């Protein structure tokens with residue numbers, strides 16, 4: 075068996091034609107929670123404000139679903155050259171290479187909504203980590219893939 079693993083970092087976004095959007099009634103992840111708080115006009119809880127990051131909040135690599143879709147197409151097209159009998163398995167990180175903190179995510183959200191969101195600082199979620207982000211050199215080398223869309 076030959077396996078090509080695509081390791082998404084934090085997928086966000088929707089179809090740029092806006093034919094899809096948030097599908098979950100009770101989202102648990104940051105962007106879904108931001109949308110939920112905005113719609114309900116409640117405060118968004120920033121879970122963890124003392125991490126060793128530039129503003130103390132968790133840092134993640136938010137990568138657009140449209141870019142992830144393009145990576146899948148490239149993976150199918152190049153599968154036989156990446157995964158050979160000699161090299162049967164490969165793993166590729168898919169991220170933007172840019173870390174975004176929760177406060178930066180909130181600021182980006184507020185740039186595109188009419189009513190700015192209020193935030194409240196809260197304790198860290200159990201087991202949560204400061205986070206990280208990934209370079210996409212390997213994805214570029216193997217898949218010819220680079221992310222095209224930013225958080226903005």
Ligand SMILES: O=c1ccn([C@@H]2O[C@H](COP(=O)(O)OP(=O)(O)O[C@H]3O[C@H](CO)[C@H](O)[C@H](O)[C@H]3O)[C@@H](O)[C@H]2O)c(=O)[nH]1
Pocket residue numbers: 082083084102103104105107119120121122131132133134176199202205
């Ligand atoms: O209401 C919230 C929700 C999240 N965050 C913060 O936002 C950042 C991102 O949190 P997410 O839950 O959106 O993403 P995680 O990377 O922490 O985890 C999610 O993405 C992972 C893969 O990247 C796994 O799939 C995991 O199960 C899933 O919860 C974290 O710093 C978190 O503390 C808040 O401040 N408030």
